[in-house]
Amino acid sequence: MHFHFQLANHYFAGLYRIDDIVSPIVWGLRALGHQVTSGILPHLPSWPSAVVIQEFFDREGSAEEVLNWKLGPGPRKCLGLICTEDLNDDLVMGDPRWPRRRDSLLRILPHCDFVWTIIPGGYELHVPPERLAFIDYGYVEALRRDGLPAAQRDIDVLFYATINERRQRLYDALTRQGLRVAATRGYLPDYIRYNLMSRARLVLDVRRGDDVRFTSPSRIAAALQLGSTVVSELFDTSRLGNLYKYTEAHPFEAIERQCLALAQAPDVVERGLAARERFRSETSMARNMGEALALPVFKELAAAGAP
Amino acid sequence: MRFHFLLTNHYPFGCYRIEDIVVPIAAGLAELGHTITYGFDDDIPPWPVVNLVVENFNDPAVVDEIARRRGSDTRYCFGLLAHEDLDDRTVFAHPDYPYRRHNLERVLPLIDFGWSIIPCDYGGLAGGEKMRFLEYGYVPALRRDGVLPRDIDALFYSDLGERRLPLFNALAQRGLSVSATFGVLPDYMKLELLDRCRVVVDVRRRESVRYLTPTRLVAALHAGVAIVSEQYDTSPLARLYRYVAGTDHAQLLDMCEAVASSPKVRELGIATRELFAAETSMARNLRAAMSGTVFAGLAV
Numbered sequence: 362m363h364f365h366f367q368l369a370n371h372y373f374a375g376l377y378r379i380d381d382i383v384s385p386i387v388w389g390l391r392a393l394g395h396q397v398t399s400g401i402l403p404h405l406p407s408w409p410s411a412v413v414i415q416e417f418f419d420r421e422g423s424a425e426e427v428l429n430w431k432l433g434p435g436p437r438k439c440l441g442l443i444c445t446e447d448l449n450d451d452l453v454m455g456d457p458r459w460p461r462r463r464d465s466l467l468r469i470l471p472h473c474d475f476v477w478t479i480i481p482g483g484y485e486l487h488v489p490p491e492r493l494a495f496i497d498y499g500y501v502e503a504l505r506r507d508g509l510p511a512a513q514r515d516i517d518v519l520f521y522a523t524i525n526e527r528r529q530r531l532y533d534a535l536t537r538q539g540l541r542v543a544a545t546r547g548y549l550p551d552y553i554r555y556n557l558m559s560r561a562r563l564v565l566d567v568r569r570g571d572d573v574r575f576t577s578p579s580r581i582a583a584a585l586q587l588g589s590t591v592v593s594e595l596f597d598t599s600r601l602g603n604l605y606k607y608t609e610a611h612p613f614e615a616i617e618r619q620c621l622a623l624a625q626a627p628d629v630v631e632r633g634l635a636a637r638e639r640f641r642s643e644t645s646m647a648r649n650m651g652e653a654l655a656l657p658v659f660k661e662l663a664a665a666g667a668p
Numbered sequence: 669m670r671f672h673f674l675l676t677n678h679y680p681f682g683c684y685r686i687e688d689i690v691v692p693i694a695a696g697l698a699e700l701g702h703t704i705t706y707g708f709d710d711d712i713p714p715w716p717v718v719n720l721v722v723e724n725f726n727d728p729a730v731v732d733e734i735a736r737r738r739g740s741d742t743r744y745c746f747g748l749l750a751h752e753d754l755d756d757r758t759v760f761a762h763p764d765y766p767y768r769r770h771n772l773e774r775v776l777p778l779i780d781f782g783w784s785i786i787p788c789d790y791g792g793l794a795g796g797e798k799m800r801f802l803e804y805g806y807v808p809a810l811r812r813d814g815v816l817p818r819d820i821d822a823l824f825y826s827d828l829g830e831r832r833l834p835l836f837n838a839l840a841q842r843g844l845s846v847s848a849t850f851g852v853l854p855d856y857m858k859l860e861l862l863d864r865c866r867v868v869v870d871v872r873r874r875e876s877v878r879y880l881t882p883t884r885l886v887a888a889l890h891a892g893v894a895i896v897s898e899q900y901d902t903s904p905l906a907r908l909y910r911y912v913a914g915t916d917h918a919q920l921l922d923m924c925e926a927v928a929s930s931p932k933v934r935e936l937g938i939a940t941r942e943l944f945a946a947e948t949s950m951a952r953n954l955r956a957a958m959s960g961t962v963f964a965g966l967a968v
Contacts, residue, residue, distance in 0.1 A: 373852045374681065380856050387856075396817060398864065399857055402847065513703065548680035551855040552691050553706045560705065 362654075362662055363410040364390055364441075366399035370414065370423050376401075377548050379415055381579040382445055382479065386496065388503040389646035393654075405430060408437040409665040411474070411658075415443040418465035431472050439662060441475045443496075445579075447482035452570055474658045480575040481599050494653040497600070498582035499644030500637075506587045508559035511630040516543045518592075518620050519561035521580050523547035525569055534617050540624055555587070562629045563620055564589040566608065568596065576601050581608060585640045590633030592620055606643075607636045669966055670703040670717045671747075677730045678722060679708055684852055686722050688883035689751050689785065695807040696950030715743040716966050718780075723750045725771035734778050745966065748775060748782035750799065753879055755788060780962045786879050787903045801904065802957050804882045805948030810890040811941075814863030820847045821928040823865035823893075825858075825884050827851035832871050838921055839869075844928060862891040867928045870897040870912065871920065880905050885912065889944045894937040896924045911944050 366387065371379055387397045405412050418424040431440045444466070446453045454463040467487060470476065476488045477496045484493055508514070517540040520528055524544050535542045543561070545554050558564060564584040566577065576597040581604045584591045593608040594616060609632070611619045623629055673694065678686055694704045712719055712733070725731050737744045750772070752759045760769040776782070776795030783802035790796030821844035824832055828848055839846045847865070849858050862868070868888040870881070880901040885908050888895050899914030915923045927933060 368857070373850075376857065377681075377684070377854050380854055384856050398819065399860060400847065401850075401853075401857075515705070546680065548683075550684050550687055552687055552694070553675070553683060556704065556706050 362659065363396045363398070363406065364413050365406050365410055366397065366413045366415075367401075367405055368399055368415065369401040369403070370417055370420065370427075372401050374548070375417060377550065379445075380551070381583040382443070383415060384504060385498055385501050385579070385582055385646050386443065386477070386650065388501045389499070389650035392501060392503070392647035393651060405438070407435065408439050409662045411439040411441050411662060413441040413443060413477075416445060416466055417459075417462065418469065419459040419462045421461070424461070424465035424468055427469055428472060439474045439658065440472065441477065442469065442473045444476060444478040444482065444484055445480065447480055447573075447575055448487075449483055450573065452572065475656050477653055479578055480601060482575065491657055494656055495600075496653050497644070497649045498578040498604070499646040499649045500582075500586070500641040501646035504583075504586045505637075506555060506559075508561075508587055508589065508630070508633075511562075514560055514562045514630065515541065516557065516561040517541045517624040518543075518563045518565055519557055520544040520565050520567070521558070521584055522565075522567065522569070527570060528567055531565075531567060531613075531616060535620055538617065538621050540620065558584065558587050558589055561589065562624050564591050564633075565616070565620065566591055566593040567613070567616065568594055575599060576604065578604055582640075585633075585637050588634045588637040590623065590629050590636065592616060592623065607640045669963075670705060670713070671697050672711075672713055672717050672719050673704070673706045674708070674712060674719045674721050674730070675706060676708045676733075677725055677727060681852065682724065684854060686751075687855070688887050689749065690722065692804055692807055692810060692883070692886055692950050693749070693783075693802070693954065695809040696805070696954045699807060699809065699951040700954060712737060712744065715745050718745045718747055718966065720747045720749055721775070723748060723752065723772055723775075724765075724768065725775060726765040726768045728767060728771050728774070731771045731775045731778070734775060738778050745962065746779045748779045748799070750782060750784040750790075751786060751883075753786050753788050753877070754790065754793075756877065758874060758876070781960055783957055785882055787905060788879070798960075800957050800960075803904070803907075803948075803953045804886045805950040805953050806945040807890070807950040808945075811945075812859065812863065812891045814891060816860065816863045818864060818866045818934065819845060820861065820865040821845045822847075822867050822869050822896075822924050823861055824848040825862070825868050825870070825888060826873070826881075829873055831873055831875075832869075835869065835871060835920060839924060842921070842925055844925065859891075862888065862893060865893055866933045867924055868893050868895045869920070869924055870895055871917070872898055872900065879903055880908065882908055889941050892934075892938045892941040894927055894933050894940065896920065896927050910947075911940050 390397050431438050470487045476493050478484045479496050518535050532542055543557055566580055578601055585607055591608040593610040594613050595610040675683055698704055734746055773793055776793055782799040784799050785802055787801045790799040822839050827850050828836055836846055847861055870884055889911055895912040897912040897914045898917050913927050
């Protein structure tokens with residue numbers, strides 16, 4: 362099949378933030394032999410190609426553009442949506458910077474041929490089961506990278522995230538302990554991000570707020586792909602909590618102490634490499650995407666002779 | 669040695685725009701066995717680490733900081749990476765960046781060495797004698813062997829603008845599949861476009877531009893993609909024309925169409941890349957650029 366990822370609604374700053382979400386899905390599909398393209402230009406392919414959009418419709422008119430394309434005259438279209446946020450998370454869906462986000466999403470959902478969600482964020486209330494699939498993140502060979510040897514790791518703890526007030530407190534506490542701390546800041550391009558990760562003894566995965574219910578599977582998977590030793594804040598009781606198997610997971614209060622101990626552990630780098638091997642042998646992004654393709658629309662696309 | 673790219677003045681989105689400038693240099697230095705790091709703000713390690721700053725100092729903060737560190741008791745090493753034509757008024761007299769030229773002139777006396785990827789003349793500026801021309805060459809680490817179907821006929825590996833947009837539209841009108849990187853796409857999209865295209869179209873943004881863009885050609889060459897270039901540069905950079913199908917502006921459309929429609933276009937791109945790999949070396953060029961006294965001191 363041919364999947365075209367239309368990412369114009371993230372242009373341009375958002376494109377940098379969604380790499381870790383989109384790339385494993387793209388390469389999981391490619392590993393299954395599907396053709397995947399992506400772009401920001403307005404011309405979109407019709408059925409039997411599938412157009413995939415990652416949710417974020419805040420710009421005025423962006424939801425209308427999608428609906429006009431999907432429902433307008435001309436040949437049949439196939440629309441898929443990747444949903445990455447908890448519908449009940451007011452930090453995101455109620456953020457005053459994005460006043461149209463939730464309403465636009467709820468307007469588009471009924472018109473999607475399929476919806477892929479990466480967190481269990483309440484979508485089953487808005488999408489019938491025959492059009493909804495959950496995507497677990499798994500290992501994908503195309504995104505495997507290698508960090509530096511242990512002796513060359515000059516960063517003790519790397520925050521793989523933007524630094525807000527909650528994370529800043531921890532950042533400062535770790536620095537006071539004498540650890541060398543850095544952050545990817547959320548916007549850095551690959552060449553800098555991978556450089557920082559490859560130099561880090563620990564990669565830190567901490568939620569942005571106490572009210573956040575779900576961990577960030579894309580962050581954990583990105584760090585595991587690089588063989589990083591991940592220290593996760595332990596809080597998620599959903600199926601996403603399965604990813605804690607591959608991290609050093611502790612409650613927020615214990616993170617500082619654990620980072621201090623782990624950063625000095627002689628086998629800190631080996632732990633991450635071992636976790637990646639477990640992640641590789643126990644999970645597969647291609648297999649997970651195969652399960653997400655079990656929805657009826659994909660049988661219809663295949664029967665239509667999708668390229 | 670450790671080379672530390674201090675990129676405060678490009679954070680956040682400028683870091684994407686300078687990627688094709690920085691990455692071949694970083695990869696070439698790594699090939700020579702040097703350590704590469706990146707940092708921001710006050711992450712400025714002292715001698716014998718080499719702090720490399722990339723020009724564009726309309727905001728004077730980084731230049732001010734270099735001056736402050738120069739006045740401190742701790743020794744630092746600073747190198748400048750320059751990437752624009754000093755005489756290009758669309759860059760250095762741009763009304764949106766009124767202090768760019770002034771702060772470049774301020775930083776030149778403060779640096780230990782400088783590399784310019786454009787062979788323009790710094791001789792008339794105080795400290796300009798420290799600038800050396802750095803040519804791009806092949807780096808094995810950047811080689812890409814794309815496996816995606818080549819479904820884009822012509823890719824503008826650049827933003828569009830008033831000079832390129834008519835070509836973009838004319839190629840589309842001829843029935844070619846055309847796309848662009850717009851200058852700001854992240855790697856996962858930019859590299860995918862490169863891997864999917866049959867031809868990279870290389871056109872200068874204005875008639876007045878004197879120098880070709882080596883970073884664009886080198887990115888396409890590492891991906892093994894055939895290039896159609898507007899040929900106008902007579903400087904040492906013109907050596908890169910050996911690896912492109914060059915023509916004048918009036919013939920670009922026909923040349924693009926002919927190359928993109930050739931059944932041998934993929935083989936052409938790969939063969940050209942192999943020629944580039946055999947004849948050039950980023951590591952060799954960097955070794956030659958590190959022949960000054962400052963590097964002798966650093967090596968000790």
